[in-house]
Structure formats: C-alpha cells, structure tokens
Amino acid sequence: LGNNAGSGNGTLTFTYQANPGTESRTTQVTVSGGGQTKTLTLNQAGKEVIPPQLSATPKSFELGMVAVDTSAMVTANVNWTASTNANWVTITTLSGAGSGTLEFSVSENTGENSRSTTILLDDGDGTTTSISISQAGKSTPPPPSITITAPDDNAVVSLPLTVYYE
Numbered sequence: 001l002g003n004n005a006g007s008g009n010g011t012l013t014f015t016y017q018a019n020p021g022t023e024s025r026t027t028q029v030t031v032s033g034g035g036q037t038k039t040l041t042l043n044q045a046g047k048e049v050i051p052p053q054l055s056a057t058p059k060s061f062e063l064g065m066v067a068v069d070t071s072a073m074v075t076a077n078v079n080w081t082a083s084t085n086a087n088w089v090t091i092t093t094l095s096g097a098g099s100g101t102l103e104f105s106v107s108e109n110t111g112e113n114s115r116s117t118t119i120l121l122d123d124g125d126g127t128t129t130s131i132s133i134s135q136a137g138k139s140t141p142p143p144p145s146i147t148i149t150a151p152d153d154n155a156v157v158s159l160p161l162t163v164y165y166e
Contacts, residue, residue, distance in 0.1 A: 086117035
C-alpha cells in the first residue's frame, strides 16, 4: 500500500501479488481521516484451471502384414509418455511435451493370424488415451478390387469385389 498517510485529496496505490490458488480471495483496506472511515473491499480472481488434454489422431491403425513406419498426431497441453506391451511395435517417440508427432514402427507379421495391440499415452497424472493397432497375418487375404478404365474419357472406376475361397 503506497501513500499510507497524507492530507487533502490524494491517490491510494495498491500493489498485489498474483493469486497462486484457484479460489478467488478478498481483503479489505480501511481509510480514515477527518472523522470519517471508509472500508474498501478488494477481490482477486483465482488462477484459471485448464483441464488436461491428451488425444491422438488417428485413434486406430489397420495395417497389412508388411513392416511399416508410421505416426500419429498427439494433441496435448501436458507432458506425456508412450508405451506398449507388444514386442512387434517399436515406439520411436517415447515422450513429448505438449502437442507433437508420435512415431512408431510395426514389424512384419510372419504369422498366419492377425494381431492387435494398443499404444498407451499417459500424462502420469490420470489422463490417458490409446491408439489401437491391428495388423493382418499371412492368411488374411487383402481386399480384392477391380479397376476399369473407360477409353473415351480416361475415367477410372474402382469397384469392390467379394471373392469366396473354397
């Protein structure tokens, strides 16, 4: 509080510290003089609480059996770590501070059956999100299709095709 004594008209100057808490706080300043007393009430808002944000795009990958290096975009306002329990997924970007790119690679699936796992993103304080990964096996046939090119206008038409194996 500046100018804590004086006479006649004047200006009171208040200096205050930032409120480190999330709740607002109140104090009172009493000014007396000439037989009069005035009380001023000062209110200060609390610090804004920003909820943690952690998400990934895309949320899932459906991959063929071949090895692949790929990535997902992480949107975050927190520090995060990435982990998986699958030995066939290698996470290149193990952690980040805020938004960024999560890079990982998936090894070739030499097995007959498809496999799946998740990559877990965790801020260490209860906020998590996951990315699902599915990878085809050798016995999973690729989806067939037929491509037809029209000779007169060079248009290409792709049609899905269902094939039944016996």
